[in-house]
Amino acid sequence: MNKINLIIWREFITRVRKPSFLIMTILGPVLIAGGILLTAWIGSKEGTDHKVLVIDTEGVIGTKLKDGKAVSFFLDGHTWSDSAFKASPYTVRVNLLADVINNPQADLYYKTLPSEFAMATIRTELEKAIELTKLRDEGINKDAYDRVRKPLDLKKFDIEKVGTQSFAQERALIGFFFGYFMFIFIFMYGVQVMRGVMEEKQSRIVEVLISSVKPFQLMMGKIIGIAVVGFTQFVLWIGITATMMVIGLAVIAGDQYDPKQLAEQGVTAEMQAQLLKEQGVDAGAFDQSVITDLIKQINIPLVLAVFLFYFICGYLLYSSLLAAIGSAVDSETDTQQFMFPVTVPMIIAIIIAQMAVYNPESPAVLWCSLIPFTSPIVMMVRVAMGSAPMWQLALSMVLLILTFIGTTWLAGRIYRTGILMYGKKVSWKEMGKWLTYKG
Amino acid sequence: MIQLEGIVKRYGAFTALDGITMEVPTGKVFGLLGPNGAGKTTLIRIITRITGPDEGRILMDGRPMTAEDVSIMGYLPEERGLYKKMKVGEQAVYLARLKGLSKADATARLKEWFERWEMSSWWNKKVEELSKGMAQKVQFITTVLHEPKLLILDEPFSGFDPINAELVRSEILRLRDLGITVMLSTHGMASVEELCDSIGLIDRSKLMLNGSVQDIRRQYATNTYRVDIKGSRIALANALSFTGELIDAQEHGENLTARVRLGKGSTLNDVLRQLLPAVEVHGVQEEIPRMHDIFIKVVSEKQPDSITKGMTE
Numbered sequence: 001m002n003k004i005n006l007i008i009w010r011e012f013i014t015r016v017r018k019p020s021f022l023i024m025t026i027l028g029p030v031l032i033a034g035g036i037l038l039t040a041w042i043g044s045k046e047g048t049d050h051k052v053l054v055i056d057t058e059g060v061i062g063t064k065l066k067d068g069k070a071v072s073f074f075l076d077g078h079t080w081s082d083s084a085f086k087a088s089p090y091t092v093r094v095n096l097l098a099d100v101i102n103n104p105q106a107d108l109y110y111k112t113l114p115s116e117f118a119m120a121t122i123r124t125e126l127e128k129a130i131e132l133t134k135l136r137d138e139g140i141n142k143d144a145y146d147r148v149r150k151p152l153d154l155k156k157f158d159i160e161k162v163g164t165q166s167f168a169q170e171r172a173l174i175g176f177f178f179g180y181f182m183f184i185f186i187f188m189y190g191v192q193v194m195r196g197v198m199e200e201k202q203s204r205i206v207e208v209l210i211s212s213v214k215p216f217q218l219m220m221g222k223i224i225g226i227a228v229v230g231f232t233q234f235v236l237w238i239g240i241t242a243t244m245m246v247i248g249l250a251v252i253a254g255d256q257y258d259p260k261q262l263a264e265q266g267v268t269a270e271m272q273a274q275l276l277k278e279q280g281v282d283a284g285a286f287d288q289s290v291i292t293d294l295i296k297q298i299n300i301p302l303v304l305a306v307f308l309f310y311f312i313c314g315y316l317l318y319s320s321l322l323a324a325i326g327s328a329v330d331s332e333t334d335t336q337q338f339m340f341p342v343t344v345p346m347i348i349a350i351i352i353a354q355m356a357v358y359n360p361e362s363p364a365v366l367w368c369s370l371i372p373f374t375s376p377i378v379m380m381v382r383v384a385m386g387s388a389p390m391w392q393l394a395l396s397m398v399l400l401i402l403t404f405i406g407t408t409w410l411a412g413r414i415y416r417t418g419i420l421m422y423g424k425k426v427s428w429k430e431m432g433k434w435l436t437y438k439g
Numbered sequence: 440m441i442q443l444e445g446i447v448k449r450y451g452a453f454t455a456l457d458g459i460t461m462e463v464p465t466g467k468v469f470g471l472l473g474p475n476g477a478g479k480t481t482l483i484r485i486i487t488r489i490t491g492p493d494e495g496r497i498l499m500d501g502r503p504m505t506a507e508d509v510s511i512m513g514y515l516p517e518e519r520g521l522y523k524k525m526k527v528g529e530q531a532v533y534l535a536r537l538k539g540l541s542k543a544d545a546t547a548r549l550k551e552w553f554e555r556w557e558m559s560s561w562w563n564k565k566v567e568e569l570s571k572g573m574a575q576k577v578q579f580i581t582t583v584l585h586e587p588k589l590l591i592l593d594e595p596f597s598g599f600d601p602i603n604a605e606l607v608r609s610e611i612l613r614l615r616d617l618g619i620t621v622m623l624s625t626h627g628m629a630s631v632e633e634l635c636d637s638i639g640l641i642d643r644s645k646l647m648l649n650g651s652v653q654d655i656r657r658q659y660a661t662n663t664y665r666v667d668i669k670g671s672r673i674a675l676a677n678a679l680s681f682t683g684e685l686i687d688a689q690e691h692g693e694n695l696t697a698r699v700r701l702g703k704g705s706t707l708n709d710v711l712r713q714l715l716p717a718v719e720v721h722g723v724q725e726e727i728p729r730m731h732d733i734f735i736k737v738v739s740e741k742q743p744d745s746i747t748k749g750m751t752e
Contacts, residue, residue, distance in 0.1 A: 006536055014525060204520030208578070211487050211514040212537040420489070422518065433451050437490075 003213045004221045011196070011225025016232065025233055029240035037248040050114050052122055053090040055080060060100055061129040062136070068121035071114075085109065094122065101134060158386075168385045171298055172357040175384025178307050179353045179377035182314055183346060186376075189230040190319040194335065196222050197326030197419070206419045215416035219327075220408075223319045298384065306383045309397065314376030317404045318342065324411035327418030328426045349374035356381040370396045372403035410435065440465040440500065440589060440620040441486065447494035448481055455481040457644040459495070463589075463622055468615050470635035470652075471624040472730075474738050477641045479624045480517060483593055486622070487514045510539050513587035517594045517624075519578050521566045528553075528562035531581050538585040545584065552580045556606070572603050579607060583614065590614060592623040596630065608634065628731040638730075640737055647737050656727045659736070662701040663726040664710075669694055670718035678717035682709045698726065 015021055050071045054061065057077055065073035074090065085093045093109045100106065106126065114122065135145055156168065197219070200206045209218055325338040352368040356378055359365065368374040369382050375396045382388040388396075417434040418426070441463040448456040456478045463469045473479050484490045486497065488509050497504040522530055528549065535545035553559045556576060566574060575598050583590060595611070596604045611634060615621055625631060631638060632652065640648035648655055663686065668675060675697055676685050682705040688697035701710060707723065714720055728736075 003537055006533070010533055014522075018524075199522075203523055204516075204518045205522055207489070207516035207518055208514075208520070208534065208581075209537065210489055211509065211512070211516070212534070416490075420484075420518075437450060 004217045004224075007213065007218060007221025008225040008228065011222055012228050012232075015226070015229045021229070021233070025236050026240070028233075028237045029244055032237070033241045033244035033248060036245065037252070040249065041252055050092050050112075050118050050122075051090045052092045052094060053080065053085070053088070054126070055093060055095045058096070058098055058100070060096060060133050061126075062133055063129055065125045065129060068118075068125065071118050071121045071125075073125065082109075086111075092122070094126065096126075100130060101137070104130065168360070168387065169357065172360065172381050172385035174298065175303070175381035176353055176357050178303070178384065179380040180350065182307075182311050182376055182380065183350050185230055185234070185311070186315050186318050187343075187346065189226050189315070190322045192226050192229075193223055193319040194322040194326035195332075196226065197323050197415070198329065198332065198335075201327065201419050201422075202330070210416075210419070215419065216412045219320070219323050219412060219415050223316065223323060226319070227315060299386070303384050306393070307380060310376035310380055310400070313397075313400045313404050317372065317376075317400070317407055318346070320404075320408045320411035324414040324418065324431075327415040328421070328431055329418075330422065330424075334426070345373035346377075349377040353377045353381045357385075360385055360387045366392075370399060372396075372400045375400055413437075441504075441622075442498040442501075443482075443486075443495065444498065445495035446482065446485060446492045446497070448478075448485060448490070449493050454644050456485070456492070456641075459639075459641070459646050461639045461646055461649045463620060464637060465500075465620050466615065466618050467636035468611065468621045468623065468634050470631045470638040471622060471641070472628075472631065472638055472648075472734060473624075473641035478644045479641055480593060482641065483514075483516075483591055483622075483624065487512060487591060510585075511588040513582040513585065513590045515578060515582040515590075515592045515595060517597070519575075521574055521577065523565070523567040525566060526562070527564050527566060527569065527577055530566065531577060531584070534581045535584050540585055548584055549580070552584065556580070571598055572600055575599055576603060576606075579610070583610075588619060590619055590621045592621065594625060595623055596625060596627060628729065628734055631730045640734065642738050648733070652730065655733065656730070659728045659733045660725065661728070664699050664701070664707065665722075665724045665726055666697045666699050666714070667694065667721040667723075668697065668714070668718040669721065671695070672697075674718055675714070678714050679710065680713060681705075682713050694721070 051074060052071060053074050053076060054065065055076055055078070057079060059077060061075060065075065067073060080088075080093060091111045092114060095107045095109070097103060097105045097107075108119075108122070132142070135142055158168075200209070200218075206218075213221075321342050322339075325335055325342070328338065329335050349368065352364055352374060355362060356365040356369075360382060365378060365382065369379040369388065370392065379388060379393065379396050383393060413435050414431050417437055418431075424430070443459050443461050443463075446456050446459040447454070459478075459482060471479050471482065481490070485492050488504070488506060499505075499508050525533075528546075531549050532542060532545045535549065536542060540548070550559070553562060558573070558576065561569065561573065561577070566577075569577070579595070582592070590611075592611070595607055599607060608630065611621055611623070623634070635652055637651040638648065638655065639646055650658075666675075670693075672685075672688050672690065672695060675688065675695060679685060679699065681702055683699045683701050686698040686700055688695050699710065701707065707725075711720070711723070
């Protein structure tokens with residue numbers, strides 16, 4: 001086996017065998033899937049059924065308030081004292097102000113705080129009812145009003161691609177997701193590279209190793225080995241999370257639309273389909289067409305290719321710098337001063353990438369998508385939303401390759417001197433000097 | 440085995456090695472001596488190709504050394520350690536494979552060594568469970584496992600208790616007898632006399648002494664002899680007259696042990712010719728200086744005002 005392969009293998013096998021790897025591999029999906037499932041579950045089940053008592057002394061509300069999920073309304077024209085409310089079975093009391101027509105305000109008193117979801121139902125229902133009264137007072141026909149009030153459906157089209165609606169923003173979000181993933185990965189595993197280098201230095205094994213392999217091989221072996229560990233972990237995470245999500249959602253959904261339960265209530269399969277359609281069609285059909293349109297618009301092979309390119313180059317760029325830092329210092333506490341300048345560009349990149357989602361044409365976004373230290377994350381957003389001309393993408397890639405070769409070379413020089421340097425407080429100036437030492 | 444020709448190494452303004460020219464003879468034990476910070480470790484790192492010289496060249500068996508020559512070297516650095524979390528056996532196999540051995544070969548040889556040094560039970564232990572001396576033994580084995588032709592040991596005895604140090608010492612001699620060239624740096628001058636056939640002494644980046652231990656000790660001999668006689672101190676002093684000088688003497692009853700330095704132009708024969716008629720000579724032995732004394736003499740000869748601090752110490 002080639003020496004660098006041996007190093008990669010050792011980095012991989014020793015890390016994967018660690019108990020912490022196993023724990024993280026299981027814990028990660030549990031946290032992600034658990035979080036999503038928990039939200040879904042909580043959403044599907046309101047803790048308490050809110051009995052909302054609406055105090056309407058002026059008789060503003062003329063129609064019946066429609067009960068929502070876990071919310072039922074009760075209208076009353078009399079004022080209720082606090083103690084009477086406390087003694088009553090109602091859980092929420094809403095006092096409409098006397099002048100609610102001109103001054104739309106109401107006070108809500110609760111025994112148990114309603115969820116945001118329940119609050120939204122209460123607000124919408126009351127708003128609708130008050131609106132109706134206002135329309136009647138003003139003598140406006142409800143149908144006419146609805147026609148007037150229809151919101152403007154503003155669709156975007158790229159002049160170059162007339163005929164299909166443009167989802168640049170949505171695509172940008174997908175790009176941002178990729179960029180964010182890169183950010184997390186580079187940061188997590190870059191720091192592991194730094195720690196690994198420090199471990200070799202602190203345990204004094206490094207000189208034993210570099211009598212058999214070149215320092216550069218040792219450094220690259222570590223960087224690649226840790227990246228392989230990272231990929232393995234992410235693949236496992238995605239696999240486990242997906243499995244858990246499928247099973248979990250099936251359980252929750254089964255809870256909601258249990259065919260047996262519905263059958264007991266005298267609901268036939270036809271009616272079930274109808275029920276599902278009623279609830280799902282409006283939102284679902286729209287969403288589906290948007291999603292397929294969105295997917296059609298994203299140049300998936302290009303985005304994936306660009307993602308892989310920037311991901312690998314960005315990781316190599318940062319992890320080689322972090323390896324150099326690890327080689328130069330004696331202890332973890334000394335890393336702070338050197339870590340700072342390395343992390344700042346990454347944080348700038350993620351901020352600019354966020355900006356790129358909403359304002360893709362800003363000059364800051366353009367420049368940051370070309371500058372190598374920020375380009376992996378920012379260019380990802382631009383490519384996904386299709387706002388980067390080919391020449392800019394090419395320029396950014398060339399610059400990144402040149403920079404990554406440069407930093408790896410620099411890091412290699414610092415590394416080979418640093419790993420043999422003990423008990424010295426290293427400064428930037430000192431590291432600069434190392435570059436001139438002859439190998 | 441190895442010839443160094445005008446090796447110069449600079450770190451910025453600091454010159455770590457200044458024109459080192461010397462030879463490490465094949466199949467012998469060569470001692471690299473010098474005070475802390477003299478440049479020993481730097482020189483060793485140049486020979487092991489961890490770092491390169493700024494000037495000069497290294498010949499191996501008469502031809503310029505190449506990167507491939509590293510595979511015939513076994514190097515035990517002064518700053519040595521192991522991965523703490525890795526198991527002993529697995530780690531030793533890994534290090535051997537980095538040296539180019541196959542997995543099966545490395546395992547077989549290691550098992551043999553571990554048996555010989557009675558440490559087979561360590562195989563599945565983690566390094567952090569071993570004592571420092573135990574870890575040092577593992578390190579020594581991994582250094583010699585691939586049967587190097589040139590063994591380079593930087594302070595091999597540091598960290599060993601006397602029993603393990605003896606084990607390593609006999610191992611070094613065994614390997615030398617197998618024809619392996621050994622180069623070691625040490626501060627223990629007693630082990631130099633015991634182990635080394637020749638030495639190089641570096642002080643303040645320069646090579647101060649180079650040659651066989653015997654020649655060097657003879658070279659530093661001060662023409663002083665230990666003379667055992669039967670007779671009085673005065674009789675001895677008178678008999679010496681102009682051929683030599685009595686340094687000191689110890690009386691044991693009728694007998695006397697004296698230290699005599701030869702006078703200028705005199706030989707031992709001249710002295711004996713004078714002594715034999717006057718006193719009864721029981722024995723004469725030349726006093727050859729110890730390496731320890733030579734080391735101190737050479738190093739303190741041109742002691743500068745301040746000691747330059749080197750790269751690693």
